[in-house]
Amino acid sequence: MKRKQVLFEMPYFFWLAFFVIAPILLIAYQSFFNIRGQFTLGNYATYFTSATYLRMTLNSVWYAFLITLFTLLISYPTAYFLHYTKHKQLWLLLIILPTWINLLLKAYAFIGIFSQDGSVNQFLTFIGIGPQQILFTDASFLFVATYIQIPFMILPIFNAIEDLQPSYINASRDLGANNWQTFTRIIFPMTMSGVKAGVQAVFIPSLSLFMLTRLIGGNRVITLGTAIEEHFLVTMNWGMGSTIGVVLIIAMFIIMSLTGEHKKKGRKHND
Amino acid sequence: MKKLVAAITTILVFCGLLAFTSDRLAKSQVKSQSNTLTLYNWGDYIDPALLKKFQKETGYHVSVETFDSNEAMYTKIKQGGTSYDLAVPSDYMIQKMKAAHLLVPLDKSKLHGMNNISPQFRNLEFDRHNQYSVPYFWGTLGIIYNDKTVKASQVQHWKQLWNPRFKDSIMLVDSARDVMGFALIRDGDSVNTKNIKQLNAAKKRLDSLTPNVKAIVADEIKMYMIENEAPIAVDWSGEASEMLSQNSHLHYVVPSEGSNLWFDNLVIPKTAKHYKAIYAFLNFMLKPENAAQNAEYVGYATPNEQAKALLPASVRNDKQFYPDAETMKHLQIYNNLSPELIGTYNELYLEFKMYRN
């Protein structure tokens, strides 16, 4: 059995070698060169000593955390309720469908909705509150970022809930647990794999958001993505851009080991 | 398993259908591959009707590919692997591309109509004797204001932006050179200064502008201004003309003490292949009637003097987009600075952006 399996997996390992490891080595290599193409450790020194970059890093982590949290809070109940609907597969597809529309276009639609003369403010004026500044606030940025990420969180959680054996829930009920207990003791722990997959799919990309920080946040929110964008596309200082990239990749490794599988009791395949 | 195979087959059949239709569409646009000219341009920056006319007149088909920043275009051309015949970089980028040996000099003997270009836009510092470039469009950096809440007299000069009454009402274009640039001009310094002291002073000035800055955005500025999201913006003239055409309350001012003057130019990158088509196209675009038609479609200011004469008087005499000689004298063109200096401009600008957080 072993030899054949290796054959199946060959394309995947090819991909790992050529499209992951090779580019990573390239990025790491580049991060040791300054703008004149001379070898230096200066990029790392700049990153870890500059107050600007450190604050930017903190900002990014904080906003990514908030986005992930809100996304999770909205997505978990959605996935859970979806599971009990009649045509759940159809509804799930309909959740993904909006992501097929171009991001820039959706952002422009949000600009139209949130602007001073936009639909939301017209409504607020109508009910007597009067127009508010909505764009360029943290709230609007978090709202749109959460909006973008929701489908990416719902899908893995939904899949995990689908896998749940109803017998566990019935057993829990039979043993006298109330709904809340059943949820916190059985359902949530048993769908953790989906939650983790969702968090990984949302948190990490949120660290390097750049389009929305400008479009909706008006550059009031500055993340590492902004800096990388600038170094690659404006100053053309690929060395510094790569350095931030390396830092992000290391951060990812840390997050992965934190949320990754630890020694679990039983229920694992025979290792 | 059967279902999976069926699904895969369906997708593949669909792919085949798409490929076939797309191929047919491509063929309907191009007669044959050999007489195609590839133009690497900003999005929607040429009148499609002109491309059709060009094909009719010369038989060359123009295939347009698009980029959204000078630097991104530079990377693509530098790395190769592409076959762009013509590209449209801005002024400072021409210097950079020249220094990196990415440009092919123009063969003046094959070029007809350079004299249609106004002398004040020829032989400029970024390309002496127009060795490499044919001016395509030009413009300025300026202040756009909404007359509902702002009076014209309140925004004639850069320093008026610091007026405390404009709290939280200015939108800036997200560009290090431009934002640092107007702060430098405000203090009477050059937009190409290499003096670190002047740069730091400009950054301090910008920090003090922070309370007035509502947002720092890019292309979206148009949409925001058209929707009355902010009363004042600092942006390029090309963007401004688009805004003005859609919101009659908006006006554009080029401060008389000086501003940036920019050019987009047609150049031949080293990836070029179809030289006959290239010169046919350059000569075609230099013809006054074509340049005028293009200027009307794009809405930017044309450097082609003969073409300008063909434009309606209301456009031609519009001081907002064709400023008077006195203002023109004070305008400054960006030079390509050393990478370190560009780094400094950008670091200071980034700090200014962070300052608000």
Place this chain on the structure above:
Amino acid sequence: MTKKTKWFANGYLTLVFVLLYVPIFYLIMYSFSTGKTMSHYQGFTWAHYVALFQDARMIQIALDTLLLALLSALIATAIGSLGALGIYATKKRQTRNALLSLNNILMVSPDVIIGASFLIFFTFLGIGLGFGSVLMSHIAFEIPIVVLMVLPRLQEMSTTMIDAAEDLGASSWQVLSRVILPAIIPGILAGYFMAFTYSLDDFAVTFFVTGNGFETLSIEIYARARQGIDLEVNALSGILFVFALLLVVGYYLLTQYTAKRQKAGVKRP
């Protein structure tokens, strides 16, 4: 569920769906506006649709984008699913975690970095830029999400089934096609959809690795932003969206129908 919680659940879901679809309907609504931007609706017109159908270049770009997304997602799903099997079969926990981390690198790296390094990579190998290079890049950044979707399925799968099948003398191909695949099909489907989505969404990577006349919708839309996005783009998005909606609903009804027929078939002795 009790009646009360059902009400709450339905209310909640309705709210989420409204939230998700408001911007979509907003931009489709403006594809019928006589104005030039997505603000201040100015009266009904078909003009943007007429302009779209005369714009052969735009239609070709849309078709190419779809082709790219469908094909790249298909290949990425195949490679990714097999990769997930590989990670699953890895016995050592540390190796498994290391593989997973490697897998996720492309998801964490900002698009600009991925795009730039792929560009250097392709030009270094002398691979011409065009549909091929874009297809390879899309496959590359879609694989990790497929793995992330399929792997949890594998981990939830009961291993006793595999053991039983092996004990009964099933070949590895039989184990794969009869036992493992049916158990992970929902994960594979989810992976395909996500991969498709990633492909449609991407701008930065595609920008760097494209050439030779090949463009996607994102590239065209971003490049047009300098001049203000035309409502023609809204019209195109509207058409594609309605088309996708019909496809999804149609596909669902079809599977419902066949599932019913199969059930009916099973009942017969």
